[in-house]
Amino acid sequence: MSPLLEANDLVRVYAGRKGLFGKAVPVRAVDGVSLRVNRGETLGIVGESGSGKSTLGRLLLGVDPAQGGTVQFDGQQLPEAGTQAWRALRARMQMVYQDPLAALDRRLTIATQIREPLDIHRVGTPEQREARVAELMRAVGLRPDQAGRYPHELSGGQRQRVVIARALATDPDLLVCDEPVSALDVSIQAQVVNLLRELQGDGRLSMVFISHDLKVVRNLCDRVAVMYLGRIVEEGPSEELFANPQHPYTQALISSVPEPGRALDSRVILQGEPPNPARRPSGCAFHPRCARATDICRGQVPDLIPVAPGQTAACHHVTGARATRAA
Amino acid sequence: MANLVEIRDLRVAFDGVPVLHGIDLDVRPGEALGLVGESGCGKSVTWLAALGLLPSKAKVSGTVTLGETDLSGAPQAKLEKVRGGRIAMIFQDPSSALNPVLKVGRQLCEALRLHRGLTGNDARREALRLMDMVGIPDARGRFSLYPHEFSGGQCQRLMIAMALAGEPDLLIADEPTTALDATIQAQILDLLARLRAEMNMAIVFISHDLGAVAQVCERVCVMYAGRIVEQGAVGLLFERPRHPYTRGLFDAIPRLHGPRTPLVPIPGTVPDPRNLPKGCAFQPRCAHARGFCQSERPDLLAQKDGRKLACAFPLPEGSEEVEREVRREGMLQ
Numbered sequence: 001m002s003p004l005l006e007a008n009d010l011v012r013v014y015a016g017r018k019g020l021f022g023k024a025v026p027v028r029a030v031d032g033v034s035l036r037v038n039r040g041e042t043l044g045i046v047g048e049s050g051s052g053k054s055t056l057g058r059l060l061l062g063v064d065p066a067q068g069g070t071v072q073f074d075g076q077q078l079p080e081a082g083t084q085a086w087r088a089l090r091a092r093m094q095m096v097y098q099d100p101l102a103a104l105d106r107r108l109t110i111a112t113q114i115r116e117p118l119d120i121h122r123v124g125t126p127e128q129r130e131a132r133v134a135e136l137m138r139a140v141g142l143r144p145d146q147a148g149r150y151p152h153e154l155s156g157g158q159r160q161r162v163v164i165a166r167a168l169a170t171d172p173d174l175l176v177c178d179e180p181v182s183a184l185d186v187s188i189q190a191q192v193v194n195l196l197r198e199l200q201g202d203g204r205l206s207m208v209f210i211s212h213d214l215k216v217v218r219n220l221c222d223r224v225a226v227m228y229l230g231r232i233v234e235e236g237p238s239e240e241l242f243a244n245p246q247h248p249y250t251q252a253l254i255s256s257v258p259e260p261g262r263a264l265d266s267r268v269i270l271q272g273e274p275p276n277p278a279r280r281p282s283g284c285a286f287h288p289r290c291a292r293a294t295d296i297c298r299g300q301v302p303d304l305i306p307v308a309p310g311q312t313a314a315c316h317h318v319t320g321a322r323a324t325r326a327a
Numbered sequence: 328m329a330n331l332v333e334i335r336d337l338r339v340a341f342d343g344v345p346v347l348h349g350i351d352l353d354v355r356p357g358e359a360l361g362l363v364g365e366s367g368c369g370k371s372v373t374w375l376a377a378l379g380l381l382p383s384k385a386k387v388s389g390t391v392t393l394g395e396t397d398l399s400g401a402p403q404a405k406l407e408k409v410r411g412g413r414i415a416m417i418f419q420d421p422s423s424a425l426n427p428v429l430k431v432g433r434q435l436c437e438a439l440r441l442h443r444g445l446t447g448n449d450a451r452r453e454a455l456r457l458m459d460m461v462g463i464p465d466a467r468g469r470f471s472l473y474p475h476e477f478s479g480g481q482c483q484r485l486m487i488a489m490a491l492a493g494e495p496d497l498l499i500a501d502e503p504t505t506a507l508d509a510t511i512q513a514q515i516l517d518l519l520a521r522l523r524a525e526m527n528m529a530i531v532f533i534s535h536d537l538g539a540v541a542q543v544c545e546r547v548c549v550m551y552a553g554r555i556v557e558q559g560a561v562g563l564l565f566e567r568p569r570h571p572y573t574r575g576l577f578d579a580i581p582r583l584h585g586p587r588t589p590l591v592p593i594p595g596t597v598p599d600p601r602n603l604p605k606g607c608a609f610q611p612r613c614a615h616a617r618g619f620c621q622s623e624r625p626d627l628l629a630q631k632d633g634r635k636l637a638c639a640f641p642l643p644e645g646s647e648e649v650e651r652e653v654r655r656e657g658m659l660q
């Protein structure tokens with residue numbers, strides 16, 4: 001079966017802000033990204049701030065136009081944004097953002113807002129819509145008596161559930177979540193993560209889950225793509241990638257998650273600064289911060305090559321498909 | 328050794344609504360103390376109140392002493408001398424600390440003049456040393472740049488440099504890494520640990536990242552709804568939490584290793600300060616609560632093992648070695 005979503009060689013260049021001397025420097029926010037999301041699968045996207053995760057999420061839905069590359073949804077080329085065909089398709093692909101308060105209208109009750117996509121896409125009769133809203137609220141763990149509440153009368157976790165319920169209203173095949181739990185306390189974050197896990201349960205929903213919280217990503221995602229400065233530098237099954245990261249950036253990233261019982265000095269502390277997207281280093285963009293960088297890294301962009309079953313990495317110093325696992 | 332800072336019965340109310348209900352807290356010289364708890368539990372307000380930084384509508388009572396000096400009700404001029412001097416604070420909101428229209432070198436020199444009386448070349452030399460110390464590459468070349476010309480991680484480091492200008496005995500770091508990338512976060516935590524050792528400076532580390540707290544701190548206070556509910560050595564609290572809330576905070580964190588199981592959230596949400604439950608404030612969310620908890624509020628009491636605990640029905644004390652290992656492996660990762 002074809003993947004639900006397939007992107008090839010996506011490119012998005014922003015004009016960029018004017019620099020110190022008034023010259024606009026173009027920013028290659030997404031620089032040749034290819035990925036696929038299978039039906040029922042959750043793909044995690046992690047990486048440094050500014051590496052292009054959110055931009056990629058928008059490109060996948062066509063909310064932001066790509067300057068290069070293609071997106072195929074359910075075997076079909078994604079229609080141009082704004083067209084009738086695209087709007088119709090949006091019912092099948094929805095987005096959840098980080099800040100639930102910004103995503104909700106504070107003057108409307110939450111039931112009204114959950115029903116909104118049904119009204120827009122003219123799904124069912126008014127009675128059926130009412131019933132669907134009640135069903136959605138139950139599914140995300142909101143009480144019926146909360147239907148008439150306004151966003152500011154709910155907690156952060158409850159608001160995010162409203163946003164998710166609304167995204168689910170049209171029974172989409174794909175949910176793109178951009179940092180959906182980052183603004184929440186761990187206690188509440190766990191409630192929302194569990195909700196997303198339940199939604200994965202019946203295998204009908206595919207997700208792209210963008211987050212900088214590696215623990216949450218590992219818990220939720222089947223596969224993970226690691227981005228650095230607009231490109232995917234490593235990709236693989238979640239379990240494998242976390243246990244056996246191959247790219248030096250992925251290794252540093254995973255090692256930087258604080259773990260009690262592990263001394264600070266046993267961590268890979270990267271030297272150097274996060275990269276400036278307007279001044280992309282030559283060759284491998286990670287080389288100025290990489291302890292293993294050599295001449296080839298400064299001169300030549302590494303390709304993604306297979307390093308293990310289902311796992312690829314873009315690093316000159318990672319040998320192809322490794323035979324044995326380093327102890 | 329005498330405590331560096333002693334806070335006694337610190338209470339804060341905004342518009343008649345109490346949000347801190349009597350905090351007792353000591354900071355020893357050179358120690359690293361962590362403050363954790365869900366958003367709104369009063370972590371920031373505790374220190375803003377202690378340093379006289381709350382808006383005037385806030386009603387504050389209680390005492391705060393720094394060595395021999397009583398800070399409570401001290402005149403602003405005196406407090407200003409302490410702030411940035413013996414006690415420095417890195418704020419949760421980074422935009423508030425650096426002045427966007429002043430070159431960073433100038434800001435550092437100004438802080439050095441204010442707190443250490445350094446001027447001219449002395450100030451400049453010391454400012455450069457501080458920038459080097461916090462790891463700003465090419466400090467000399469970047470002395471005359473504006474804050475927006477630095478990355479987020481570098482701005483955070485500049486704020487730390489500003490805070491160090493007065494050679495403080497205590498650095499209060501309020502969520503110093505939340506806005507930063509994981510890899511930069513690790514750099515900053517590393518920097519804080521190193522500075523503390525080099526300068527023999529105490530640190531109060533406010534964070535809701537329990538992992539980061541465990542790495543930086545020796546002692547932890549867990550706050551809930553404006554009160555400390557459990558307090559003790561980091562190992563003790565993290566390996567054998569006794570307050571169901573402390574335990575709940577750990578259980579909610581997903582693991583970086585091991586099986587990928589559903590998470591264990593704390594049910595419900597933090598109470599509205601205007602409408603606190605009767606008895607123990609955590610009781611409506613607590614699986615161990617009994618009738619007693621609904622009527623009586625437990626005091627924070629010293630325990631045999633050195634911790635302090637405010638719970639009428641705490642988790643058992645002597646969980647076996649095995650369970651401890653499991654917890655270590657599992658929840659804390």
Ligand SMILES: Nc1ncnc2c1ncn2[C@@H]1O[C@H](COP(=O)(O)OP(=O)(O)OP(=O)(O)O)[C@@H](O)[C@H]1O
Pocket residue numbers: 014015016017027028029047048049050051052053054055056212277
């Ligand atoms: N609308 C825009 N106009 C100009 N530049 C943009 C725009 N959106 C994003 N960028 C730039 O593109 C790059 C990628 O941004 P993006 O928001 O996709 O990163 P991200 O990985 O989501 O980061 P974060 O983790 O901070 O959310 C950044 O350098 C950003 O400044």
Ligand SMILES: Nc1ncnc2c1ncn2[C@@H]1O[C@H](COP(=O)(O)OP(=O)(O)OP(=O)(O)O)[C@@H](O)[C@H]1O
Pocket residue numbers: 341346364365366367368369370371372373382419535600
């Ligand atoms: N200036 C203010 N005016 C009114 N209420 C305030 C003010 N500052 C804080 N509060 C209230 O005081 C309580 C404690 O807030 P505080 O900022 O100390 O929380 P916190 O533990 O630091 O949370 P976070 O993790 O979100 O930073 C909250 O209920 C908050 O709404």
Ligand SMILES: [Mg+2]
Pocket residue numbers: 053054055178
């Ligand atoms: Mg983003």
Ligand SMILES: [Mg+2]
Pocket residue numbers: 370371372419501
């Ligand atoms: Mg705070």
